[in-house]
Amino acid sequence: MRRQLTVLGIETSCDETAAAVVSAGDGHVVVRSSIVLSQVQDHAPFGGVVPEIAARAHVEAIDAVIAAAMKSAGVGFDALDGVAATAGPGLVGGVMVGLSAGKAIALARGLPLVAVNHLEGHALSARLAAEADYPFLLLLVSGGHCQLLAVAGVGRCTRLGSTIDDAAGEAFDKIAKALGLPYPGGPALERLAEGGDASRFPLPRALAGREGCDFSFSGLKTAAARLAERVSSDAERRDLAAAVQAAIARQLAERSERAMEAYAERHGAGSRFVVAGGVAANAEVRRVLMAAAARHGFSFTAPPLRYCTDNAAMIALAGAERLALGLIDGLDAAARPRWPLDEAAARLKPTHIPGRKGAKA
Ligand code: KG4
Numbered sequence: 001m002r003r004q005l006t007v008l009g010i011e012t013s014c015d016e017t018a019a020a021v022v023s024a025g026d027g028h029v030v031v032r033s034s035i036v037l038s039q040v041q042d043h044a045p046f047g048g049v050v051p052e053i054a055a056r057a058h059v060e061a062i063d064a065v066i067a068a069a070m071k072s073a074g075v076g077f078d079a080l081d082g083v084a085a086t087a088g089p090g091l092v093g094g095v096m097v098g099l100s101a102g103k104a105i106a107l108a109r110g111l112p113l114v115a116v117n118h119l120e121g122h123a124l125s126a127r128l129a130a131e132a133d134y135p136f137l138l139l140l141v142s143g144g145h146c147q148l149l150a151v152a153g154v155g156r157c158t159r160l161g162s163t164i165d166d167a168a169g170e171a172f173d174k175i176a177k178a179l180g181l182p183y184p185g186g187p188a189l190e191r192l193a194e195g196g197d198a199s200r201f202p203l204p205r206a207l208a209g210r211e212g213c214d215f216s217f218s219g220l221k222t223a224a225a226r227l228a229e230r231v232s233s234d235a236e237r238r239d240l241a242a243a244v245q246a247a248i249a250r251q252l253a254e255r256s257e258r259a260m261e262a263y264a265e266r267h268g269a270g271s272r273f274v275v276a277g278g279v280a281a282n283a284e285v286r287r288v289l290m291a292a293a294a295r296h297g298f299s300f301t302a303p304p305l306r307y308c309t310d311n312a313a314m315i316a317l318a319g320a321e322r323l324a325l326g327l328i329d330g331l332d333a334a335a336r337p338r339w340p341l342d343e344a345a346a347r348l349k350p351t352h353i354p355g356r357k358g359a360k361a
């Protein structure tokens, strides 16, 4: 990048209203502010994200969250080079709120608008806090998506594999629910699993040893949910949570190792492996993936925990990188419920993802 570009990022695709100011260029990234307002309390009584409640909560919060991000960054709108807003994939009512706010600021201030793919934000999130030069192999693992991508640069992703049913975060959330844990389930299940014996409950190993880099979590989800109905003691619940966490981590690592083999054939030894998305916040997942990367001679990079789950700093960074390449969008940019990162692969091999966040896959 030629010079530092300062971008306001806006994220409203699920249940976090977020805004951030990021300066990026010349290989340096500075997160000037990152405000994330979680709607967890609003959705908790329903055990999952309710799209209408999410959209309304975004409308109520967006102005204050943007103002807070600008204030905390200590910059005025004059200091901005552009505005980036998530334009999908996600819950479209929420996406429209953040995208409209971004368009309004761009129009009022005469700034370029960048309509960012939420998944590209996750893909670049490791670059917010560490050097993670292109190209790299990416495991994007979140509540609605679970895919392996070869990332050559901004907007240049090739999908190597993806889930054929549930996403890993969805499996965490649904099994957590069956165990009676509060929403969001992933972090709650991780806490319950602490000190548990992962070997007490054997769980199915989907796709183990199979060709390719696809994932499948629905068998594990059903088996674990059935066991959850039978366990009663605290120790049993803890052991089941540990077994689930270990099984998810193991599958993520096994399939990533297949991708590493294919990737190393093209890019050689010493390649970079990056993990991103909400599930990358899980310590056991990080530990197992780091070991897998080491086995294959890959370096391992994961974002700090605050940038694993949804945030606007990753959207601002994707915006800054696109802006530097002249990739800007018109004020007629559409909110997209579905928007695969590798559009060519998605057309050739569409994957059907049921569930509340299916659109994100
Ligand atoms: O990236 P994210 O905030 O939103 C999406 O784009 O989906 O990811 C949310 C997902 C949820 O399924 C949540 O349960 C999971 O990430 N998650 C975790 C942890 N923290 C978040 N799963 C396991 N362990 C965690 N510590």
Ligand code: ZN
Binding pocket: 118, 122, 142, 277, 278, 309, 310
């Ligand atoms: Zn996300």
